[in-house]
Amino acid sequence: GENVEQHPSTLSVQEGDSAVIKCTYSDSASNYFPWYKQELGKRPQLIIDIRSNVGEKKDQRIAVTLNKTAKHFSLHITETQPEDSAVYFCAGYTGTASKLTFGTGTRLQVTL
Amino acid sequence: DTAVSQTPKYLVTQMGNDKSIKCEQNLGHDTMYWYKQDSKKFLKIMFSYNNKELIINETVPNRFSPKSPDKAHLNLHINSLELGDSAVYFCASSSLDRNTGELFFGEGSRLTVL
Numbered sequence: 001g002e003n004v005e006q007h008p009s010t011l012s013v014q015e016g017d018s019a020v021i022k023c024t025y026s027d028s029a030s031n032y033f034p035w036y037k038q039e040l041g042k043r044p045q046l047i048i049d050i051r052s053n054v055g056e057k058k059d060q061r062i063a064v065t066l067n068k069t070a071k072h073f074s075l076h077i078t079e080t081q082p083e084d085s086a087v088y089f090c091a092g093y094t095g096t097a098s099k100l101t102f103g104t105g106t107r108l109q110v111t112l
Numbered sequence: 113d114t115a116v117s118q119t120p121k122y123l124v125t126q127m128g129n130d131k132s133i134k135c136e137q138n139l140g141h142d143t144m145y146w147y148k149q150d151s152k153k154f155l156k157i158m159f160s161y162n163n164k165e166l167i168i169n170e171t172v173p174n175r176f177s178p179k180s181p182d183k184a185h186l187n188l189h190i191n192s193l194e195l196g197d198s199a200v201y202f203c204a205s206s207s208l209d210r211n212t213g214e215l216f217f218g219e220g221s222r223l224t225v226l
Contacts, residue, residue: 034214043202043217044155087153098143099168100206100215102155 002027004092006103013080014111021106023090024072032093033066033073034100039086047088048075080110115139118203118218125193126226132189133221135203143167144186145215146178147202155202161186190223198225 003026013019025033034049050057050064050073057064061080066073077084090103118135125131137144145168146158160168161180175191190197203218 036215038153043219044215045217046214049214089155098160098162099157101157105153105155107153 002030002092002094002099002101004090004101004103006090006106008106009104010107010109012109012111015080015082017080019077019080019084019108019110021075021088021090021108022072023074023092023103024070025092025101026071027092027094028071030092030094033064034091034093035062035064035075036089036091036102037086038089038105044089077108080108082110082112084108085110116203116205116216116218118201118221120221121219122222122224124224124226127193127195129193130189130191131193131223132187133201133203133223134185134187135218136185137203137205137216138184139205139207139216141205141207141216142183143206144180144183145204145206146186146188147204147217149200149202149220151199159186159188193223193225195225198223 006023031052036044037047038044048064050066061078063076087105087107089105091100093100116137143162145160148156158172159178163183164180177189180186200220200222202220204215206215
């Protein structure tokens with residue numbers, strides 16, 4: 001089955017700096033890679049996703065890159081703001097198994 | 113309009129008791145899930161139902177029994193609760209027809225076993 005590893009587990013950046021979170025996956029059949037943001041006490045919510053036929057996708061201050069050959073994908077947040085502080089989860093989706101497997105999460109702290 | 117709703121939001125109970133959590137989605141999705149989030153924030157899939165049929169059953173103790181009366185509802189019953197069952201349980205739904213794994217989560221049910 002799919003195994004998704006995520007690094008780092010915690011990340012602290014100053015407001016205005018960039019943050020990068022990296023994930024690797026094991027199942028070459030995975031074809032969809034979403035990123036979820038979970039604020040304290042709230043539900044995880046999708047912030048950006050990428051499909052296996054695309055190498056990069058950007059939405060304002062967030063972007064995701066995918067390297068299918070190396071089986072890794074990354075989340076990039078630029079010009080970080082205090083409201084970006086949350087736990088971020090990457091995930092890999094295998095259509096044949098109809099299953100979304102989450103990484104272990106990264107707690108991002110944006111300091112003033 | 114709440115897309116995925118689950119009740120109760122908080123549940124405090126003694127070891128050995130039996131409890132249920134209910135989930136409903138009004139998104140017209142055909143697939144529903146239960147995830148467990150422990151104190152370390154790991155999100156682990158427990159079960160998945162597609163049109164009322166069980167399609168994913170991870171290594172979860174038999175004390176956990178999901179039930180899907182229709183494709184808009186997925187309930188979770190837990191027997192003989194143990195301390196290690198304390199966690200936040202998230203219900204979620206998605207549409208497999210769109211060949212996407214995007215999940216819509218409920219607000220979570222925080223279970224505390226004393």
